[in-house]
Amino acid sequence: MEKLKIAIIGCGAVANAHLQAIALCEDVEVTVLVDKVLPRARQLAGRFNVPTAVDDYRQIFDDVDAAIAALPHHLHAEVSIELLQRGIHVLVEKPMALSTSDCDAMIQAAAGSGTVLTVGLARRFFLSSQFLKQAITSGLLGDIISFDFREGTSYKWPVSSDFAFRKETGGGVLADTGVHVLDLLLWWLGDYNSIEYYYDDAMGGVEADCELRLKMQNGATGVVDLSRTRELRNTCIIRGELGSLEVETKFNSKIRLKMQGQDLTLTGRVIRNGLSEEKANDIFRRQIDDFVDAIRLHREPFIPDREGKRSVELIESCYALRQPLQHPWIC
Template sequence: MSAQIETVQRQPARLRQGEPVRLVLAGCGAVTKLYYAEALSRLQGRGQIAVAAIFDPEAKSAAVVQARLPGTKVAASFDGLLAAGADVAIIASPPRYHLDQSMQALRAGMHVLCEKPMATSSSDADLILAVAAANNLHVATGLVRRQFPATRSIKAMVEGGLIGKIQGVCCFEGGPFQWPVASTSYFSRAESGGGVLQDIGTHCLDLLTWWFGEPHEIHYADDAMGGVEANCLVRLGFGGFEATVRLSRDWARPNLYRLEGERGSISWAVNETELVEIALKGCRTAATASFTDTDDRSRDFVDAFCDQISDLVDTVRNGTLLSGSATAGRNVLKRIEECYARRKRLDMPWLGAEDFRHVIASAETRQ
């Protein structure tokens, strides 16, 4: 590791008051087209940032994003992107590039916001954190659900004891796969680091550990037989209660988190930015509460991306505390690795005995 940790050749320039933070973006795939491009457009329109350059090996993808960010240049290579002289780099490339591109951006003297997963392994994430620390640079990871007023309010309600001691948590999430991927690499463990657990499970496990702390016990099963998992079941022990997580890429889930406490329950619909349902025992009614930030401005899903970018920008400009620290991204990778290390085969009663033998034999052949 020591051979890879070196001081940067260029220190970030000191920002003048009122000057926008210069930013570059690597990766113009689905997450950028759906969310980052609009978030950057909003922030640039407010004068908070200036997008200096973007890069994607697919020229058509870069052109689509450039059209939404007037004045932004398209770099011909990742090296060209780094040469744009920015303060912050957003890494939104496929996961297998996160380690190398984050390290290169840090060594070019840039702070980094890396889309989840931070890397494809916790050891790679440790390398990124070590280089950042050695050079007094900040790294954030894209755990966007932490930015929702709804999820932050759930954390406050749990810590404040609104529903009393937690007795159990159920998370049902997923549905038929609809993410607009550009290639089959999304379904390769070598390319993405895993299946549904590494994908939406990153957000789920991060929220649970953010709300309740680190689990002391993990049980895990999935349907991966030579490939990546499309369905999985996770049971996490949190000292006095269990959280059950069911994730799927091929059949509809309720997409609901439910926290049961001794005095009531809290229910949250996945990716709902502001609404939370609260029911107290002894009452025949339930309330749907709408949580907004203190500025009383409603926030949609893209605003959550704006907020996580602004969090790093404010830290770069003013030295404020970074709420989206990459340590959380590293820790959730570790939890996912622990799940995979404990993998058991998910019960699949819909497979007959002959079908099951055929599937196992095919998986063994591929390995």
């Protein structure tokens, strides 16, 4: 079978992770790297033996079957739509876009050309995330009563550009790590009924810290606390009427299971097919394998485009509810 030819558009921090994972795949090859900063694309092409590096994605339309849009958030919609309309399958990094109307236009472009569009909400590929999903849907925890998701640390992702800190390019903690958190909650627990956007510290710029409370349609209520400045617990606790599960917000994470009214806790890592230790490569490998399979087998990807839209809609609603931060010392 001929290898699927793929382009990576945007050669910053996350492109490294995609390239390392694709290097392990037999039926797909990266044939071109694109970055508006051409030396960055060339440097990465040299490291990973990619034959071509260019500075404009419009140069690749006739040369690839698929593309990964690893670009600043504000470019996700525009670039993906152009690729999809030309019959190129797209894995767009998270968040899918900055507005639900952009998500709709992307979904329409994919449907119109019969191409696969999936979103890089990679944490759904963590074994622990999948275990939590199974534990909830199988009824292990009983009806879900509440959740408490706290994720924060001082920012240290090695970005090459400044888009994550600027309002006009879709910066802020919600669209960054927050979109993973919200996507997992919506995947695990279903749709929400109401939001209380408790606070954020944007003050006209982008938020580094924020907190929201959600009431889900299944009756569960809970809190999401996100920070780029504070070290938080970095776990999600899901409490059901029969027991609770706590999961760390990283790959190869530990989970803790405690049954209601019992004093013992079961702690361990999730295993599938004997794979006991999960690495970053495994996550990106599962993601690319799923993308390639969806293209070859004409099936829906694990994270279909309409699912990518859900967390964007929630973020949009949070921003619509935003109030100026209260300073008790300012009357």
